[in-house]
Amino acid sequence: xxxxxxxxxxxxxxxxxxxxxxxxxxxxxxxxxxxxxxxxxxxxxxxxxxxxxxxxxxxxxxxxxxxxxxxxxxxxxxxxxxxxxxxxxxxxxxxxxxxxxxxxxxxxxxxxxxx
Amino acid sequence: xxxxxxxxxxxxxxxxxxxxxxxxxxxxxxxxxxxxxxxxxxxxxxxxxxxxxxxxxxxxxxxxxxxxxxxxxxxxxxxxxxxxxxxxxxxxxxxxxxxxxxxxxxxxx
Numbered sequence: 698x699x700x701x702x703x704x705x706x707x708x709x710x711x712x713x714x715x716x717x718x719x720x721x722x723x724x725x726x727x728x729x730x731x732x733x734x735x736x737x738x739x740x741x742x743x744x745x746x747x748x749x750x751x752x753x754x755x756x757x758x759x760x761x762x763x764x765x766x767x768x769x770x771x772x773x774x775x776x777x778x779x780x781x782x783x784x785x786x787x788x789x790x791x792x793x794x795x796x797x798x799x800x801x802x803x804x805x806x807x808x809x810x811x812x
Numbered sequence: 813x814x815x816x817x818x819x820x821x822x823x824x825x826x827x828x829x830x831x832x833x834x835x836x837x838x839x840x841x842x843x844x845x846x847x848x849x850x851x852x853x854x855x856x857x858x859x860x861x862x863x864x865x866x867x868x869x870x871x872x873x874x875x876x877x878x879x880x881x882x883x884x885x886x887x888x889x890x891x892x893x894x895x896x897x898x899x900x901x902x903x904x905x906x907x908x909x910x911x912x913x914x915x916x917x918x919x920x921x
Contacts, residue, residue: 715919731909733854739913740911742899743898743908743909748907787853787855789909798842800860801900803847803857805852808853
């Protein structure tokens with residue numbers, strides 16, 4: 698069975714400080730990986746997706762960047778946090794075999810508070 | 813405009829009653845996903861649908877691609893059904909899943 702792990706569970710950071718959030722998926726080779734952001738009380742918005750190591754496509758920038766250093770790992774980062782970065786960040790995966798319309802499965806999320 | 817519109821935005825149900833949530837699409841889509849987000853934030857996959865109907869316990873979902881809508885029926889609502897229900901559909905060619913605004917469901921004793 699596939700498992701998806703996100704770290705940290707929660708972060709409280711200062712405006713202007715750097716950020717790195719991680720996501721690892723186990724039990725699935727060559728997955729498509731995604732980052733989503735959710736404002737408190739809001740809906741989910743896709744930020745980035747990646748279909749393979751070293752390749753990341755931006756959907757919505759929000760002054761964030763993403764990298765895929767390994768097949769099973771997806772990293773979200775920024776050098777300077779803004780207040781507007783606060784929210785809930787979710788990582789998701791889907792099977793590459795099913796293309797654009799594959800079912801997506803989500804990790805437990807990281808709650809970020811920027812002060 | 814919103815490509816995925818959910819209704820109602822909030823709903824309060826007496827335990828043991830039935831209800832339906834709806835998702836309307838302004839773009840053509842071939843699949844729909846329904847999720848339940850619990851208070852901790854975890855998203856649970858409820859259904860992944862191509863046009864047609866699926867049932868799982870007290871939940872049933874229908875996707876009508878010709879009329880561009882999907883429904884989620886909850887039968888015999890229980891307290892643990894409380895949470896935020898989202899529908900989502902792939903839009904564009906970037907594996908992009910677009911979510912509706914969600915329906916906050918409260919089941920009361």
